Amino acid sequence: MAVTSATTSLVAPGRRGQRDRRSGAAIGRATPLTYVVAVLFVAANLAPVLYIVLGGFRTNSQITTSPAGLPAPFQFGNYGSVLSSGIFWQQLGNSTISAVTTTLGVVVLGLMVSFVLARYSFKGRGAVYALFAAGLMFPITVAITPLYLLVKDLGLTNSLAGVILPQIAFALPTTVIILVPFLRAIPDELEEAASIDGASRLGFFFRMIVPLSLPGVVTVGILAFIGSWNSYILPLFILNNEAAYTLPLGVQAFSSQYSVDTARVLAFTSMSMIPALVFFTIFQKRIVGGLTGAVKG
Numbered sequence: 405m406a407v408t409s410a411t412t413s414l415v416a417p418g419r420r421g422q423r424d425r426r427s428g429a430a431i432g433r434a435t436p437l438t439y440v441v442a443v444l445f446v447a448a449n450l451a452p453v454l455y456i457v458l459g460g461f462r463t464n465s466q467i468t469t470s471p472a473g474l475p476a477p478f479q480f481g482n483y484g485s486v487l488s489s490g491i492f493w494q495q496l497g498n499s500t501i502s503a504v505t506t507t508l509g510v511v512v513l514g515l516m517v518s519f520v521l522a523r524y525s526f527k528g529r530g531a532v533y534a535l536f537a538a539g540l541m542f543p544i545t546v547a548i549t550p551l552y553l554l555v556k557d558l559g560l561t562n563s564l565a566g567v568i569l570p571q572i573a574f575a576l577p578t579t580v581i582i583l584v585p586f587l588r589a590i591p592d593e594l595e596e597a598a599s600i601d602g603a604s605r606l607g608f609f610f611r612m613i614v615p616l617s618l619p620g621v622v623t624v625g626i627l628a629f630i631g632s633w634n635s636y637i638l639p640l641f642i643l644n645n646e647a648a649y650t651l652p653l654g655v656q657a658f659s660s661q662y663s664v665d666t667a668r669v670l671a672f673t674s675m676s677m678i679p680a681l682v683f684f685t686i687f688q689k690r691i692v693g694g695l696t697g698a699v700k701g
Contacts, residue, residue: 456670457674459667460670460671461482462670463479464666467667482667482670482671491646491654494647495653496676496679501564502571506572506632509572515614515617515621518584522588523588539576552642561643570638575628578624582623583617633680633683635652640653
């Protein structure tokens with residue numbers, strides 16, 4: 405009886421584990437309703453984008469006659485006129501300069517600040533980290549008026565620098581919140597081994613910290629790029645010269661100038677959002693992976 409009870413006690417946990425795994429698999433298995441809801445959400449998000457893109461291939465008469473119809477036949481003149489206009493490429497260049505410069509500034513400054521907050525012990529470190537965390541609750545729309553006055557006093561109105569510097573400042577809280585867990589998760593033994601090998605703190609930073617935190621760096625870089633590319637409120641207040649417009653402002657100006665040419669406006673709008681969509685589609689897995697690592701850290 406003792407042997408039997410002991411055998412039962414040894415076998416029972418294994419059976420329970422099998423039942424737990426089966427129940428877990430049953431819970432994780434998607435039902436048809438899940439797929440239906442997912443398809444509806446995807447369709448609700450893709451429908452406006454597809455309408456804008458396909459609307460650029462139509463004529464104004466087609467849009468007026470059948471607003472929800474398909475191009476019949478396809479008209480490529482709207483996209484051709486947008487691509488042949490110099491103003492579109494100028495605004496595309498302005499958006500690219502603003503987004504790339506903002507991304508570089510956010511990554512470099514955010515990584516340095518996060519390294520200090522994660523690896524150094526000093527008085528007031530918690531207060532500094534809390535200050536960055538509080539920045540997440542401070543949207544740029546709240547500070548737009550004093551921010552405009554500050555940029556004006558610095559003489560940066562009608563220049564991309566007046567847009568880039570505030571964008572870096574308002575993107576740093578998110579960057580620090582994401583990167584600090586990455587840097588804290590790096591074992592102290594690595595730093596001790598590097599110091600034994602003669603590496604300085606800067607050497608450890610460039611040789612170990614930067615490569616190991618690359619997933620988080622890519623994540624914050626993508627978020628900064630997309631946020632800068634889609635920024636509208638800040639450029640609207642800072643930029644008054646059409647030559648310095650970014651694409652979001654360019655879409656507004658183009659829509660006002662060609663308000664009666666709906667098909668051409670749709671073509672300009674779709675060409676303005678395609679670069680950001682392509683960029684986000686390529687790097688979306690990087691965002692998920694970086695945020696997952698931040699949560700684990």
